[in-house]
Amino acid sequence: MEHYANQPNGVFPSVCSLDCPDQCGLLVHKKDGKIVKIEGDPDHPVTQGAICNKVRNMTARIYDPKRLSYPLKRIGAKGEGKFERISWEEAIETIAARWKELIRTEGPESILPYSFYGNMGRLSAESMDRRFFHRLGASRLDQTICTSAGTKGYEYTMGGSFGTDPEDTVHAKLIIMWGINAVSTNMHQVALAEKARKNGAQVVVIDVHKNQTGRWADWFIPIMPGTDSALALGMMHVLFAENMVDEHFLQQYTVGHEELREHVKQYDPASVSAITGVPVEDVVRLARMYGQISPSFIRIGNGLQHHDNGGMCIRTIACLPALTGQWLKKGGGAIKGNGGYLLFNKQALQRPDLLANKQTRVINMNQLGRALLELDPPVRSLFVYNSNPAVVAPEANKVRRGLARDDLFTVVHDMFLTETAVYADLVLPATSSFENTDFYTSYWHHFIHLQRPVIPPYGESKSNVEVFRLLAKAMGFDDQAFQDTDEELIRQALHNHRNPYLEGIDYETLVEKQYVKANVKPLFPGRLPTPSGKIELYSEKMEREGYPPLPTYAPLADDGDYPYLFIPAPNHNFLNSTFSHNDKHVQLEKMPRLHMNAADAARAGIENGDNVRIWNERGECELVASVGENVLPGVVVSQGLWADMPGTKRLVNALTPDRLADMGGGATFFSGRVNVAKA
Ligand SMILES: Nc1nc2c(c(=O)[nH]1)N[C@H]1C(S)=C(S)[C@@H](COP(=O)(O)OP(=O)(O)OC[C@H]3O[C@@H](n4cnc5c(=O)[nH]c(N)nc54)[C@H](O)[C@@H]3O)O[C@H]1N2
Ligand SMILES: Nc1nc2c(c(=O)[nH]1)N[C@H]1C(S)=C(S)[C@@H](COP(=O)(O)OP(=O)(O)OC[C@H]3O[C@@H](n4cnc5c(=O)[nH]c(N)nc54)[C@H](O)[C@@H]3O)O[C@H]1N2
Ligand code: SF4
Ligand SMILES: [Mo]
Numbered sequence: 001m002e003h004y005a006n007q008p009n010g011v012f013p014s015v016c017s018l019d020c021p022d023q024c025g026l027l028v029h030k031k032d033g034k035i036v037k038i039e040g041d042p043d044h045p046v047t048q049g050a051i052c053n054k055v056r057n058m059t060a061r062i063y064d065p066k067r068l069s070y071p072l073k074r075i076g077a078k079g080e081g082k083f084e085r086i087s088w089e090e091a092i093e094t095i096a097a098r099w100k101e102l103i104r105t106e107g108p109e110s111i112l113p114y115s116f117y118g119n120m121g122r123l124s125a126e127s128m129d130r131r132f133f134h135r136l137g138a139s140r141l142d143q144t145i146c147t148s149a150g151t152k153g154y155e156y157t158m159g160g161s162f163g164t165d166p167e168d169t170v171h172a173k174l175i176i177m178w179g180i181n182a183v184s185t186n187m188h189q190v191a192l193a194e195k196a197r198k199n200g201a202q203v204v205v206i207d208v209h210k211n212q213t214g215r216w217a218d219w220f221i222p223i224m225p226g227t228d229s230a231l232a233l234g235m236m237h238v239l240f241a242e243n244m245v246d247e248h249f250l251q252q253y254t255v256g257h258e259e260l261r262e263h264v265k266q267y268d269p270a271s272v273s274a275i276t277g278v279p280v281e282d283v284v285r286l287a288r289m290y291g292q293i294s295p296s297f298i299r300i301g302n303g304l305q306h307h308d309n310g311g312m313c314i315r316t317i318a319c320l321p322a323l324t325g326q327w328l329k330k331g332g333g334a335i336k337g338n339g340g341y342l343l344f345n346k347q348a349l350q351r352p353d354l355l356a357n358k359q360t361r362v363i364n365m366n367q368l369g370r371a372l373l374e375l376d377p378p379v380r381s382l383f384v385y386n387s388n389p390a391v392v393a394p395e396a397n398k399v400r401r402g403l404a405r406d407d408l409f410t411v412v413h414d415m416f417l418t419e420t421a422v423y424a425d426l427v428l429p430a431t432s433s434f435e436n437t438d439f440y441t442s443y444w445h446h447f448i449h450l451q452r453p454v455i456p457p458y459g460e461s462k463s464n465v466e467v468f469r470l471l472a473k474a475m476g477f478d479d480q481a482f483q484d485t486d487e488e489l490i491r492q493a494l495h496n497h498r499n500p501y502l503e504g505i506d507y508e509t510l511v512e513k514q515y516v517k518a519n520v521k522p523l524f525p526g527r528l529p530t531p532s533g534k535i536e537l538y539s540e541k542m543e544r545e546g547y548p549p550l551p552t553y554a555p556l557a558d559d560g561d562y563p564y565l566f567i568p569a570p571n572h573n574f575l576n577s578t579f580s581h582n583d584k585h586v587q588l589e590k591m592p593r594l595h596m597n598a599a600d601a602a603r604a605g606i607e608n609g610d611n612v613r614i615w616n617e618r619g620e621c622e623l624v625a626s627v628g629e630n631v632l633p634g635v636v637v638s639q640g641l642w643a644d645m646p647g648t649k650r651l652v653n654a655l656t657p658d659r660l661a662d663m664g665g666g667a668t669f670f671s672g673r674v675n676v677a678k679a
Contacts, residue, residue: 003350004096004437005453008033012454013041013514015431016055017124018575019117019146021337021444022188024051025515028434028454034454036061036436044515046167046445047188053588054573060584061432062458067415069459078404081422081645088460088470091426095383098409099136103486108137109361110380114368116145118386118414118578119464121438121451122349125386127489128468130350135472137355137521139379140362142665145392147337149666150305152338153315156547157534157540159529163335164297165520166445170195171331172297174289178317179228180301183212184572186444187337189299190216197408198333202293204286206231207303209220209595209637210630221286222632223292225565225670226307227276229316230553234272235287236264239323244291246325254322256538256550263550274514275553277632291324295332297505302659303569306670308557313662315542316551322535327524335444342441342448345497349489351481366667369395372402381409385464386428390419391577394669396653397619416581419645424639429461436463437486437495439510446518448502450490450510465489547662557659563602564636567650569670571640578645592650594623595637596676601627604677611679616672620656622654622679638677 004012008031010377014026025044038058041047053180061067073090077081091121103112113133117125133140142148151161175193176190184188190213195205197218205217206228210323214220223231239245240261250257269283276283298320304313315337328331349352363371363379368389372379382403392400403410403423410496412424434577437458440449458461465486473483484492493508501518509516527533531541543549556565570576571589579585594612606612608627613620623638631637644651657672 005372005456012262014434014454015440015449015451015515016051017119017121017438017440017451018578019120020575021186021442022047023120023445023447023449024055025439025449026051026055027510029627030454033053033455035062038537041086045517046447048191050188050191051385052187054575054585057584057588061579061582064416066581066604067458068417069461071460072427072517074425078406078423079315079400081417083168084428088462091428092424092474095471096478098381098481099475106377106380108375109139110137111248111370112363112379112382113138113139113363114382114384114387114389114580115141116143116365116386116387117538119433120440121433121436122441122493123345123438123486123489124436124464125352126346127349128465128482129385130392131354132468132472132477134352134479135479137357137360140360142362142364144383144665145365145667147302147305148664149310149661150302150314150336150658151302151665151668153305153311153313154300154318155317156315156542157536160335161340161443162523162528163338164331164333166192166335166338169193169297170199172196172295172668173201174293174296175201175203175297176296177203177217178298178300179304180299181211181213181303181569182255182299182301183216185301185570189444196260198421204289204291208635211639212572219369221282224275224277224632225567225635226309226556228276228304228551229309229313229551230267230272231278231446231447232316232320233264233267233551233553234269234283235290235320236323237258237267237272238269238284239291240264242288242291244288245323248324250669253327254535254537255532258535260319260537260550262502268652290320290322293429294324294326295329296324297331298334300334300336304668305661306667308661308668308671310552310661310666310668311579312547312552312554317393319535319537319551322537323660332638337443338446339441339443341446341501341520342498343497344434344493344502345495348492348495353483354479355456364658364665365389366394366659366665369394369398369402369658371406372405373398380407383411383413384420384424385413388414388418388422388577391580391644391653392652394653394656394667395658396656398658413464415461417423418577418581421641422645428467431457431461435461436489439452439490443652446520448505448510449515449556459517471563480540504549515531559657559673562675564634564674564676566614566655566672566674567637567670568656569637569639574640577641577643580641588642589640592623592638592642593626595626595628595631595675597631597635598627598629599633601625606676606678611677614655614674614676616655616674618657618672620649621651621654622649636674
């Protein structure tokens with residue numbers, strides 16, 4: 001396995017480790033032992049040699065002079081950023097000693113791991129770390145920051161994360177990009193849509209912001225934030241009223257179509273228009289397009305579910321393809337996430353059986369600030385990896401007040417001295433994914449990839465798996481589970497799973513082929529993993545769990561009287577806060593802007609290019625106004641999670657609520673209200 005890393009020159013296969021649906025096959029070019037170029041693997045069936053700007057410039061990040069190369073101990077105040085070099089031995093011993101003491105005095109739940117998918121590798125993100133924290137008995141983290149509301153909502157309708165094969169979407173004749181900025185966040189879906197378009201497909205984009213994706217559409221439909229479920233229900237109203245539904249499909253493969261038919265009578269186009277801001281004739285036109293053009297494909301984005309009503313919104317949109325029988329058409333249907341096809345043996349990889357107390361408390365990561373400031377018994381130690389909560393978590397000021405607590409022992413494992421790391425007592429240097437062994441499963445396409453180290457570890461950096469092996473040893477955990485090699489971990493994950501789609505795919509196959517497609521079959525005819533085995537237009541499960549059983553529109557929660565809904569979305573050249581610390585990517589992105597409607601700006605005396613202050617009761621930040629017609633009145637949109645060391649004012653999450661969405665404990669980044677004035 002070491003052989004790529006030891007070869008100074010050559011071109012080596014790899015896979016992108018970032019939290020991006022495309023999960024591109026890569027080719028890494030090395031010269032004199034260093035990576036000099038990263039390009040797309042032209043043989044990869046889905047990503048076909050194209051990669052994004054971010055990763056084409058990845059060498060600037062891997063060899064950024066700011067990259068951490070040895071462990072650090074804090075010598076200044078928390079947040080100040082003063083550190084001195086220490087050895088790994090001292091770092092690991094210090095952590096183990098503090099944790100042993102905490103376990104003795106306050107119990108293991110006083111320790112909280114905080115992680116997300118800074119590296120999507122299954123070993124890096126959810127293997128030895130889980131084993132370790134299970135065995136330790138630490139508080140558990142509910143990883144809700146990204147897709148949990150929508151995943152839950154989609155599951156009520158479809159039973160799990162199962163959608164269309166993206167490769168089939170070239171056959172679609174109507175493509176709806178709904179609440180997804182695909183040009184930036186899922187570029188290969190755009191490439192597939194372009195192929196479909198050459199064969200006559202039309203592309204509709206429904207968004208609150210006419211960004212790069214909206215500009216690319218054949219038809220852009222602007223909508224008021226948080227109202228998409230009403231639009232989908234209005235489409236259903238027209239589909240039933242004008243007999244454009246596939247009665248045979250409804251009979252055969254759904255439950256609750258009669259109830260739904262009655263229920264959507266209330267969502268007439270005029271009522272829907274009043275809620276969504278979409279003109280009556282456009283509601284009708286969209287519904288008729290959807291009723292008449294086939295195959296039709298909906299790409300359901302994350303923008304929809306970072307709202308108070310996000311779960312129900314996605315549950316609702318997920319019902320649409322059933323109404324017109326799209327699941328039987330090649331390229332028809334929808335994708336919210338396709339993670340269900342690639343499920344491996346999580347039990348074996350993560351070993352939840354090592355957790356002695358099954359009642360161990362669970363902390364929602366969207367409420368980290370509250371957890372650090374208010375929880376009783378308190379969190380006394382935080383271990384952060386694969387994530388940068390001081391920037392990415394909502395109510396960021398609360399998060400930072402929590403991180404600043406002098407009685408909180410914080411360890412951050414990362415490649416850079418992030419905004420979170422400056423609050424740490426100890427900072428550990430992480431390898432990049434190109435330095436690791438790992439396997440990757442996409443949540444959009446159907447390929448599983450192997451990663452073998454292409455370069456040796458940078459400086460003294462260590463992989464997540466290695467750090468948890470060391471910590472286990474220092475804590476005296478001598479179970480075999482903590483000695484398994486990377487290769488053994490992959491074998492265990494691919495062995496004995498209950499997933500028919502992964503039948504026959506094992507470690508050897510991955511070594512031989514580098515990437516393998518799951519044996520995916522069409523969903524229908526077939527049985528879904530819903531309680532009825534069918535698409536649940538009416539869900540008794542939802543009813544039991546306290547939700548309306550039929551798709552329903554619910555307005556956003558009351559977030560005070562500020563005049564604008566604030567949508568702080570991702571940008572093109574960063575990946576969440578990743579790349580925001582790399583000059584190359586910052587230069588590409590230029591500056592953080594606030595998009596605002598011309599009428600609102602005129603009323604507030606704001607001109608294009610003005611510095612504006614954005615505030616609410618949670619906090620404030622300063623961005624540069626971009627005035628025009630790209631957002632509706634009453635809506636302001638920013639893009640990107642910009643670097644924001646203490647003292648600067650670009651922290652959009654200072655303004656976002658830590659309320660939870662309707663389902664899955666999801667985040668509500670896009671449901672906050674703000675005021676805006678010239679700075
Ligand atoms: N370049 C780049 N790529 C990324 C990321 C990144 O930061 N940068 N992040 C990665 C991650 S972790 C994720 S989860 C995905 C996220 O990528 P997407 O699925 O594209 O989700 P978002 O970018 O959060 O939001 C998508 C769109 O939803 C819109 N939106 C917000 N509220 C509403 C609404 O109520 N209705 C409608 N119709 N639209 C709304 C926003 O304006 C935005 O254009 O992208 C991944 N890929
Ligand atoms: N306002 C607003 N906030 C958002 C969002 C939004 O749209 N708007 N999007 C939300 C979403 S969808 C998501 S997914 C979250 C993402 O939030 P995070 O998961 O925190 O993502 P990143 O900001 O990319 O931070 C990942 C960190 O992991 C580090 N890292 C990378 N590889 C490794 C490794 O192998 N080991 C270790 N130890 N560290 C590594 C990187 O250097 C980086 O600092 O942000 C959320 N926050
Ligand atoms: S970030 Fe996404 S598009 Fe860019 S290389 Fe990685 S997987 Fe491909
Ligand atoms: Mo995400």
